[in-house]
Amino acid sequence: MLLKADTLKVACSNCNLRELCMPVGLSETELQRIDDLVAVRRRVKRGATLFSNGEKFTSLYAIRTGFFKTCVVTEDGRDQVTGFQMAGEIIGLDGIVHEHHTCDAIALEDAEVCVMPFHRIEELSREVGALQHHVHKIMSREIVRENGVMLLLGSMRAEERLAAFLLNLVQRLHARGFSQSELVLRMTREEIGSYLGLKLETVSRTFSKFVEEGICDVRQRHVRILNPEALKAIVNNPSCRD
Amino acid sequence: MLLKADTLKVACSNCNLRELCMPVGLSETELQRIDDLVAVRRRVKRGATLFSNGEKFTSLYAIRTGFFKTCVVTEDGRDQVTGFQMAGEIIGLDGIVHEHHTCDAIALEDAEVCVMPFHRIEELSREVGALQHHVHKIMSREIVRENGVMLLLGSMRAEERLAAFLLNLVQRLHARGFSQSELVLRMTREEIGSYLGLKLETVSRTFSKFVEEGICDVRQRHVRILNPEALKAIVNNPSCRD
DNA sequence: CGCAGCATTGAGTTAGGTCAAAAGGAGTGG
DNA sequence: CCACTCCTTTTGACCTAACTCAATGCTGCG
Numbered sequence: 001m002l003l004k005a006d007t008l009k010v011a012c013s014n015c016n017l018r019e020l021c022m023p024v025g026l027s028e029t030e031l032q033r034i035d036d037l038v039a040v041r042r043r044v045k046r047g048a049t050l051f052s053n054g055e056k057f058t059s060l061y062a063i064r065t066g067f068f069k070t071c072v073v074t075e076d077g078r079d080q081v082t083g084f085q086m087a088g089e090i091i092g093l094d095g096i097v098h099e100h101h102t103c104d105a106i107a108l109e110d111a112e113v114c115v116m117p118f119h120r121i122e123e124l125s126r127e128v129g130a131l132q133h134h135v136h137k138i139m140s141r142e143i144v145r146e147n148g149v150m151l152l153l154g155s156m157r158a159e160e161r162l163a164a165f166l167l168n169l170v171q172r173l174h175a176r177g178f179s180q181s182e183l184v185l186r187m188t189r190e191e192i193g194s195y196l197g198l199k200l201e202t203v204s205r206t207f208s209k210f211v212e213e214g215i216c217d218v219r220q221r222h223v224r225i226l227n228p229e230a231l232k233a234i235v236n237n238p239s240c241r242d
Numbered sequence: 243m244l245l246k247a248d249t250l251k252v253a254c255s256n257c258n259l260r261e262l263c264m265p266v267g268l269s270e271t272e273l274q275r276i277d278d279l280v281a282v283r284r285r286v287k288r289g290a291t292l293f294s295n296g297e298k299f300t301s302l303y304a305i306r307t308g309f310f311k312t313c314v315v316t317e318d319g320r321d322q323v324t325g326f327q328m329a330g331e332i333i334g335l336d337g338i339v340h341e342h343h344t345c346d347a348i349a350l351e352d353a354e355v356c357v358m359p360f361h362r363i364e365e366l367s368r369e370v371g372a373l374q375h376h377v378h379k380i381m382s383r384e385i386v387r388e389n390g391v392m393l394l395l396g397s398m399r400a401e402e403r404l405a406a407f408l409l410n411l412v413q414r415l416h417a418r419g420f421s422q423s424e425l426v427l428r429m430t431r432e433e434i435g436s437y438l439g440l441k442l443e444t445v446s447r448t449f450s451k452f453v454e455e456g457i458c459d460v461r462q463r464h465v466r467i468l469n470p471e472a473l474k475a476i477v478n479n480p481s482c483r484d
Numbered sequence: 485c486g487c488a489g490c491a492t493t494g495a496g497t498t499a500g501g502t503c504a505a506a507a508g509g510a511g512t513g514g
Numbered sequence: 515c516c517a518c519t520c521c522t523t524t525t526g527a528c529c530t531a532a533c534t535c536a537a538t539g540c541t542g543c544g
Contacts, residue, residue, distance in 0.1 A: 072389050075478045080393040094389060096382035103389060122375060126368045133364060139381040140338035146388035147336060147345060151314050151322040153395035154439035158532070189491065197396035199533055204492055220491070220541080236317050400500070431523065441501055446524055462509075462523075491540070502529070509522080514515105 020088025023134035057095025066111020081195040185221040262330025265376035299337025308353020309428040323437040427463040
């Protein structure tokens, strides 16, 4: 059978990201059934949307490669980035409650996602307890993450926000086998600013400040963290400003 | 059998809040099984905590009466209110992912909650599809709500934040049979400020401004909304500031 | 090579924060 | 019932972190 050019059949059982998006400790037969969860893969070009606000919800998406942002938009056109997602992370959870998505998911670089029809997920989690619990954990994790962002937006200063952002990114990248100290930002200053509740100029200035203080080396989107302890100190103790 | 003074056995099947916390359209037998979900009720005195950060997660809680706030705390002691919850709403979802709670839930007035052990919820949702989907929807709703708060914290001005807050509260109260235009705030200005990412003085000043503009009547915690359209206009079109 | 989008930096403004004082209520005990 | 205390709220004066506007500089892509 032929598949459309932008989709391809695929299996979780031999996917190297499995331990990121799927539960561990499944039996052989459970693992086989999980393979059926992923209907197809879908490629999303840089700048293209995976789904958008108002669109009918059908599936969750596991990111295989690439980098996304999700954002919500107000009536008057302002938008707020609500998250940046990378390989192994699941997006689309916002769509469950109203059967329609309430945010946009946009690829920040060419990406590929595994499309998992939600009715199949529900079907299978009724039979595989480990999957059921895993789905609950993924949703709970997202709630806890957003709690953290609320704390950041509601009570941190610009430097703290950017420091927390960098530490979070580098920690997630490290979990995927990348460097602990070096990263390439996939998003613009404006997108970082939107996520952190700051204007792009403030993001840029704060980067410059980190450079001056010898905490980071920043060349456009290439960031090298020279003093991670200093970054952590900024997040934990805002009063250590000079 | 005797029960402890602060707990009492109870049934969902004849609870008037059922349509708020439970799925609708259950069969008689499903309904009976749902009754078993609620282990006990628990009373929480004003100012007492239902659960707190670090505590082992065992159950979700459906609020029967009373009013709660949830808040996260930073290492250096600042805290951020992440939500206010009222009758019919479910709290405790944050605890699923790490088996421990990551926030505090504190009663803002004497309250009573239905304790639903999570392992029973999972057990039963494997058998009752409607319950399974309902749990998914509750978690998704919380994710969407938090998206909205991120938008508020990340890109709204003080007046917009307070207007959105009041409209949201009054809408939820109205869904519970209370007035569309009058409400009694269960929380202090400081708690409102924490939720909205503002200082208590700013909250107070913004209330005063609404009063001056004839939008609200505010006497301490008693608020009467005189011009809901004006409030909506503030939220949707921030540029209508004078 | 040149253009368009992104990033940096400077100068001036402002929304909201900080600090301080005073006043209004709610609860308690005499 | 009143007096007292404690907590919350309001309001004023001043300050500052971040925003706005504007100019300039990169850089990667066609």
